[in-house]
Structures are given as structure tokens and as C-alpha cells.
Amino acid sequence: MMRPKQVIFLTVLLSSLVACMTPADNPVPQRDIAAASEALKGATVLDVGLFQPTVTIGDNCTRRPLANDAARIPASVATAVAAAASYSKEQKGVGLVILKDGKILHESYTGDASAATPTDSYSMHKSVLALVYGIAIDEGIIGSLDDRAERYITEWKNDPRGQITLKQLLNMESGLKLYDFSDPDGKSMELLLGADINAVALDYPLADAPGAEFRYNNVNSQVAGIALERALRKNGHDSYADYLNQKLWCPLGNGKADLWLDREGGAPHYFSALFTTPHNWVRIGELIRNEGAFQGKQIVSARWIKAMVQPSSTNPNYGLHTWLGSPYVPKRRYSQQNPLAVIHGAPFLAEDVVFFDGFGGQRVYVVPSRGLTIVRTGQVNFAYDDAKIVNLILDGLVR
Template identity: 25%
Template sequence: MLKFLIGFWFVLCAVVLLAMWPLVKRVFALARLTRKGEKARRFRSIYRYITCRDVPASTQPTPLPDSAQTLVLPETFTTGGQTLNLEQFLIDTGASGMMVLHRGEVVFENYEQGMRAGDVQLCFSVTKSITSTLIGIAVDEGLIDSLDDPVDKYLSDLKGSGYEGVTLAQCLEMGSAVDFQEDYENDKPSDMPAFQKHFAMNKPALAFIRQLQKHPARWPGRFCGYSSMDAQVAGSCLVAVLLQQEKTLSQYLHEKLWQPLGAQDNAYWLVDGAGVELTAGGLCASVRDLAKFGQLILQRGRWQGRQLVSETWLERATTAHAPHLQPGLRDDCLKPWGYGYLWWIPEHQTGGDYFASGIYNQFVYINPETELVIAKLGANEHFNDAPELSKHQYIDAFQAISKLVQQGNLGAPK
């Protein structure tokens, strides 16, 4: 009898462990995601360990054309009154992969920290700008009635929360006025760790979001307070709309962007416990496909004779529409950057430039005047020491590269 009970106990434990293993694996993977010295490797492999949806490469993958010239990066650039060596800066900030396009052709491509061409990496909040583009396509197609719609029209679970009555446009502009503090600097108060734990436990993102309430001193549409929850709500509205079409957001990304762009690599989108894509920052993609996406935006949504997203939408998405969204330090915004619809505008804009940005220094930078696109992924081990500083430094570096290209200094022929 004793042997039977012991055997039964071991079998029961094995069954429980087997049932819980996906959750254990998820929690463990996310807990170690930003571990010191392991970021680069874990950012590339996270999609293997937690639930995600595939975004297949195009059935007609097309490499970006190489330029006849190779860009020689400027030796130095100026930032914050200092002159830094650009090559050393890229090393110090953990650049893993970077591609520069000029007029749609590859003039620079480099990989470090074990990354190879075609490798995908979690691009964090660069996801937001891709989500914005998908929302724009849905607006173009009439799937979303109006950006002035309250988000609880699409997400009834948010009735009674701080998001009730907040419009989709206000979420796209980080203007919900919902009380959520997001900061990545060491020792600074932030509500983000609570959401990250919630996500790690495979719970629905909206279950966390519906607990949030209005900030007591802010009004929707009058204050720009960066919050990944706003982006998650905006993306979840699109998820809800697509559900009526029997599509997932990942399928929509493949159909509307990855397929027609000739994406070369599979992408992966992390999902929550309800199967909703993490539009706040869960897309894993390759440098070269992000560069293609940036080129599409530079070309105002047109790709090989097809208008994939309307020029009207992109003009709105990459422009600051209200005083509290303009670049520069001010009382009605927490950061000195300008903001469009989930796109950033530099504090000192040059050539009409704008960019997508993710923590640990992920970027898709676009300069319309110089016809330049820079896609860059990385794993900055020192990011949390001064998140805004490294962001400013990177934009100054990208603007220095743009200036070099504008002057015609592309370097030697290949």
C-alpha cells in the first residue's frame, strides 16, 4: 500500500508539473530577460520560451538592393556638448544590428553580439509604431469608424475604468490621463514592474488595465504622459475589430505589411493569457525587415506601385497635432520629445525626421529630407542608468549620419 501511495504521489506531481510547465517556463524566461550580461542573447530567443503568434515571412521574400557605395560612418558626433567616437559609442551601448538605407538601397549593414542577418529580436516599443500603422490601415479600410470613438466602444471591459470615455486618438497620442507611471531608470518609481509581473503570469493585459483610474490632476487630450498601457489599449481595439473578421493581429500584420513588403524573415508576436498580442512592445523582428518597414513609411505608404497605408494617415501619425505634443520641454508633457500617433519626433527636428523607439535602444529612424532610414537593434547593458540620455545620444548620432549623407559623403564604391 505504501509503495502504491508513493507511486501515486510521484505520478500526481509529474502531472501537475507537466501542466504547469508552460507557465513556469514563461515566468523563468521573462524573469531572466534583462539579466546583466545576457540581454543580447535573451532578447533574440525570448519568442522560443513564451506563447507567441507567428508572422510568416513573405511567400516572395525580396532582399533590399545594395547600393553601389558603402557608407563610412562619421568618426565622431556631438551630443549634449560632448564629442563622442561613434564606433565606440555603438560598442558601449550594445548595438547588435544596424542597417542604413539611402533612397531604398543598403549603404551600411553590421551585426555584433552574436546577431546575424535574419536573426529576430524583441524590438520592445518599436512595436507601437508598427501597431499605429496597422491601425491606420484599418481606418483606411473602414474597420475602425473614427479615432474619436471611445475605446470602451470596442473594449466593453474598460467601462468603469480610467479608460472609459477616452478616445482612440488620445491613446495613440499618449493622452489618456490614466494614472500609470512608467519609468525605466534605476530606483525611479514605476508601475511597469507590476504590469510585467502580471504579463509573466500569463494573465490578460486588459485585466490589469481595467483596474487603472484617471490621474487626479490631468485631463484626457491635454497632457502627454507616456504610457505603454495607452498603446496596449489602442492595439487591443484593433484586435477586437479583427476578431469580428476572424483574424488575429499577427495575421493582419502578415497580410497587410510582411507579405507585400517581401519580408525575408518570420516575425513573432508575444501574446498575453487571453491570446491578445502585446502591442505595447512584444514584436520580435529582424533588422532588415524593420528597415523595409521604415522605407515604406519614408515612401508615405507606397510600395512597388501599391498604397499599403494611406499618405493621409502617415502624415497624421508622424506629426504633432496639439501644443502639448510639440517637441521641447513644457509643463503638459513628461518628456521633451514630440509625439504623433505612437511615433516620436526629435526635440530638435532635422529634415522632418521622426522615429520609432524601444527600451534598450531599439530604433527605426526616418529622415525624409535626406531619404534615409536607419533600423537598429541592441541590448544596452547600461540603459537603465540613464534611459533618456542614451535615446538623445542615438538621435544625435542618427542626425550626424543624415548630415553626412546630405553632404554626399557616402564613402568609397563597393
């Protein structure tokens, strides 16, 4: 049964689509962005049913269970785990799963949430997109990260934006303009809620020369996704969702997940809105920890995983759609233009921490040198300290 808020959202969305349809020769609808935004107001990470339509992956995958070692952890580690769980809960946590050497040390949820509860991952989808890119490059579907966008996006031929490389898109240094959500042009809200977000993304102008500046920007991921999807279709694949399911999701043994589309049969939000459970995220983290392998099966090349965690030329804390924990920064900024900053109360206690970052406290942390994978989900909260949980566990492991 749908919640009242879901009914309201779908009613508003459908009515806006019907009322604002374009002529028959252009079947893409227009959407009342203000109405759609109002309908989503107050949605939490648990309200994934509000985001419609979606395409489902993972329904037919054969699950690969995770081993559990929680009963045998030393007292010092148990104390550290309890402190980490307590901190996560204090900071509006929803779920916390901690693996050591591929085995679950701890798993806990708050409120009505459970291991079966999907949550909104926000920008953690970006790192999944990067993994899919690696597979596509290994299979020759994408030629190289040095390929220019115009090779895949014909609209940008004979356009300065066509010179942006795929690597610059994944490193968040394309030079494309960053619009904030209060911008009078409304580009950010259109990219989030529009009925043709690919067209919105391809209309973004350049603000700087490609490669000049790090600027964390959802449009980079959307454009990278457009290029990938077009290459996939040219090579006989049905869609990004189908390829993700076939090449990454099912080989990992993951369960159900949903991708939010801009309209029925439309484009995924490549920068966000992959709705799934912590165990599925844990398997993805384990893939990073084991250089592209999971439970002995190579899914992504080790070469690509190493490339993902190489710092970009414009930000030593960012690789290919993946964050790097070193060097230490007390407040991690998304760009010079964005006032949001993430607290890092102390340096990570390991130099090789890498992580996926979802808005306001969604994380997959990986520490290969210590055999750790940690998944943490929670309600949006910018008081959350990014170093706290990881350092509590690392400290407990050395005692």
C-alpha cells in the same frame, strides 16, 4: 537546442501555470509574476527565445530584396558611415543598417549576430501597431481616431474611461494611471508578465482627465490593441497577428517575426515584444519614408502616414505612437513621472527626422527629405546618444 536559461524559464513558467490554475469555469490561469520575472532576469535583446509562447508571422511571405549600393558611395559618406558604425558598436550595438534612397549603404553586426538574427524590439512594436491602425481605418474596420473607447470596449460603457478616444491612446494622453515597475500594486509587472494582460490593462484607473497630459504608458498601447483586435474579429478577421501578416508584413515582403503572447491562444503584448530582424524593420522604415508605399506599392495611405507624424497637443515630439525629432530637446523624457531620459547631444541636422523608439537604443530613424532610413539595434544602454548616428550620416551627405 534550447539554452539552459530557456529551459529554466519554461520550467518555472509551466509549473507556475499548472500549480495556480483557476477553476474549470474560468480557464485563464494565474501566474507567479515573481517567478516569471526572476526567470527573465538578465535577458538581453538577443534572448528572444526566452519569451514564450509566441505566434509567428511572415513565414509564408514572398521576400522583397533590398538593393545594395555600398560599393558606390562617395568617400565622405563612407567616412561618415564608418564613424556611425563605430559609435553604434561602442554603445553596445548589435546591428546597423543604413539605406539611402532605398539602397543599402552600410550593414554591419557585432559578435555572433547577423542579418538573420532576431532581436527584441521593445517599444518599436507600438509604431507597427499605429501602422496597422491606419490600414484598419482605411478599410472601415475602425471608424475614426475620434471614436471613444467604449465603442469597442463594452466593459468601459458608463465608465469615464470609455470617453477616452483612440487618438488619445495613440498620442499617449489617455489619462490612465502610470505605474512604475517598483509600484507596490505591481500593475506594470502584471501587464508585462501576467497570463491575462488584457484584463490587467482594462483594470487600470484614470489618473487625469483624458487629453490633459502626455504620459508614455504601455497600457495605452494595450488598450488600443484590444479595441483594434475586437474590431478586427467583428469584421471577420482571425486576429491582430493574422491581419498584421496579411495587410502589412507580407505586402512589404518581410520575413519571419514572432509576437509574444501572454498565454497560448492569448493576447499579444501590443506595446512590445515583436521579435524580428533589421531588414524587416528597414522595410517598415521605408514605408514611412515613402508615405505608405514600398517599392512602388501603396500599403498604407499617405494620409495616415502624415497623421502619424503630426505632433500631439500635449507633446510636440510625439505623434501617433511615433517620435518626432523636432523641436530639439537635450534630454527626451517619457513622462513627468518617469525618471528615464534619452540623450540628444545636438539638434538633428534635418527638421523632418521621425523615429521608432525601443527601450535602451533600438531605433528606426527616417529622414524623408534626405532619403534616409536607418535601423539600429543594441543592448540596453541609456548612454546612447539618439542624435549621433543620424547626424553623422547627414553631415557626411553634405560634404
